[in-house]
Amino acid sequence: MNITVPTLLLDQEKCRRNIHKMAAKADQNNVKLRPHFKTHQSWQVGEWFREAGVDRITVSSLRMAEYFASHGWTDIMVAFPANILEMERINRLAATIKLHLVAVNSETIEALAQGLLHPVYTWLKIDTGYHRTGILPTDHGHISLTLESIKQSVNLYFSGFLAHDGHTYKQTEKAAVQAIHNTTVSALQELQTKYKPHFPDLKLSLGDTPSCSMLDDLSGVDEIRPGNYVFYDLTQQHIGSCTFDEIAVCMACPVVAIHPERNEIILYGGSVHFSKDVLPQADGSLCFGRIVELTESGWTAPKEGIMLVSLSQEHGIVKASDAELAKYKIGDLLYVLPVHSCLTADAMRGYTTLEGEQLEHLSGLLK
C-alpha cells in the first residue's frame, strides 16, 4: 500500500467480528437486529451485515435510504424526525421498499397523511430521557391524538414506539447504562400495554451502541438499532462498549514537521479529516486521537506517552514523550485511532482495507 495523504484504514476482520458478535447477541435475546448504517455508509460493509443474517436496516436520511435501496436493501427505517419537505423522495422510496419513518409530533403525521401516495410504516418516537426530541411517554394526550391521525390515514401504518437513549453516551458504568435501559424499556412497555388493544401488532424499537454492547439482557423489546459498533472508537472504549482491540478503523497521517523543543509532531490530518469531536481526559487535557503502531495483521493497542492533542483545519498536533518523539521522522506515517468513527468516516469519504481494497462511503459520491 502506498499511502501519501490522510487515509482511513479499515480492519475488515475486526469489523466483521463486531458485526457477527452483535448479530449473535440479538439472536440469543430473540430480538430483531436493525443496525444503523450511518456509521459506515458503505454498500460493501453492508454486504458483511447481510452475510451475518441482517435483512433490515436503519439510516439517518432519505438520501442514505436511496443509496442502500439501490444496493438491494428492501426494509429501511429512516431514524430521524420525518422531514415533510422531502415528500417526493418519501413517495419514490415508499413505492419500492418497505419504508419506515419516525414521527415526533401530530403535525408531521397530518402532513404525511396528506402527501403520501404509498404505504409507510410509522414509528412514534418517545423521549425516554435524552430530551433531544420525541413525545414524552407520559403525554398520552399527544400520543393518542397522533395515533388517531395515523389510524384515519390510508397510507400510514402504525409500527410501534421507538426510542434512542443518547444519554448512555455520557455514562462510563455498566450499572448506569443498565438503569437507563431498564427505565426506557419499562416506559415503552407501559405504552405497549396501553395501546395494544388498538394496535395488536405494535412493536418496540430501541438500542444505542453502549446499551447493546454492554448489557447482556436485551429482551423486552422487538428490535435493536445499534450502529457505531461496526467500527467502535475511542469514545465507545471510554464508555465501556468495547475494548481498544475492537476498534476497526484507524487513520494514517503523514508526519510533516517535528518540533523536539516542545515535544510536538505535526501531522497532515486536521478537522477536515478527523472531524472535531474530542474526548476530554481525566486530567483536563483534550484527546483528539490515540496513537498506535501497525503490526503484520493490524495495529497495536494505543501507546502511552503520545496523543493527538489538537486539530486545526488540516494540521494535527501530537504531543509525544522524548522516547516516542525519537521514533518518528518527517515523511513517516503515524496511525491514529479516532474519537468518533461516524464523523471521521463521513469526513474521509471512503476506506482502505488492510488488504489495500478501496471501499465506498456515500459521502464520497457526487451529491
Next chain:
Amino acid sequence: MNITVPTLLLDQEKCRRNIHKMAAKADQNNVKLRPHFKTHQSWQVGEWFREAGVDRITVSSLRMAEYFASHGWTDIMVAFPANILEMERINRLAATIKLHLVAVNSETIEALAQGLLHPVYTWLKIDTGYHRTGILPTDHGHISLTLESIKQSVNLYFSGFLAHDGHTYKQTEKAAVQAIHNTTVSALQELQTKYKPHFPDLKLSLGDTPSCSMLDDLSGVDEIRPGNYVFYDLTQQHIGSCTFDEIAVCMACPVVAIHPERNEIILYGGSVHFSKDVLPQADGSLCFGRIVELTESGWTAPKEGIMLVSLSQEHGIVKASDAELAKYKIGDLLYVLPVHSCLTADAMRGYTTLEGEQLEHLSGLLK
C-alpha cells in the same frame, strides 16, 4: 428555489463585494494579493477573484492545487508544510504551473532537493508566535542551514519567508491584532535584511483574515494571503474582521420538530452539515450559529432571542424565546449564519446562490 434538505446559500453580491474590497486594499498598500482558496474551494467563486485582478492563489493541499490548476490558475502556493510523500504529485504540478511550496525544516528541503524533477518556488515558514509550526525567527542556525541546502539544489528556488499569524483569531481588539502584525512584520523584515545579500529577490508573505480585514496599513511585506474573508462568518464578526452584513453564506435547514415546553426547535442540520466549531458566548453558553430571516435581496442581521445551541450528527437544537418560537412551524426553513464558514462549506460540498445557481466545492467531487 425548492429547498428540502440542509443547503448552504451563497449571497453572490456580498461575496463579490468582499473579494473586491480586499483586492482594492492590497492595491492601496502596494502589496500582491494571493488569496487562500481553501475557504471556498470552488472554481466558479475563483472566477470572481480573477475578475478582481487576482492572478496568484493559495491552497492547502496538492489536490486543491490540482483542482485550481485544472481551472486555469498557473501560480499556486500550497500553504501547508510540504508533504514529501506526495513527490509524484508535486512533480506533476511543478511541470505545468508555477508551484510554491512551504518548508518548515531542513529535512523536508533535502527530500525535495532529491526528489524534484522541475523547479519549485520554496518559502521558509517562520513561527512568529502562533507556535503551530515553522522555524523560530531567532533560529538563524536552522534557517541558514536550510537556505544553504536550497542554494545547492537544482530545482529549489528560494522565494522568501512566510508566516501565518493564527493567534490573531484569539483576539477581539484591533490594537491586539495590530501588535501581533507589527511584531511579525518586524521579525520577517529582520530576516529579509539579514539574508537579502544572498537572495536579493527574497519576498515576505503574510496575512490572515483578521489582520488583513482590521488593519489599514498592510505595507512592509510583499504579499498577503487572507482567505476566509470571501465569506466571513460569526467567528470573524466576533473578532472584529467583518460586520454581520458582510457574512456571505447562510445555511437553510428544515424544521422537523418543535418543543414549546422547553423553547426548542429541532432542525435537520447537524455536525455533518455545519461541522462542530463553536463560538462560546460571554455568558458561558455555546453558539453553533445565529438565526436570520430571508429578505427579498438576502437576509437580515441575526435575530435576538433565538440561537443554534447544540449539534449532534444530523440534529440541530435551536433555543428560542416564546415570541420567536411562535413564528416557526414544522416544515419551515430556518436560516443560520455559520460559526466557521470554511468547515461548513467543506461539509456541505457545494453552494446554492440566492439566484438558485449551483456552485461546485472540491469536496463535492469524486475522490
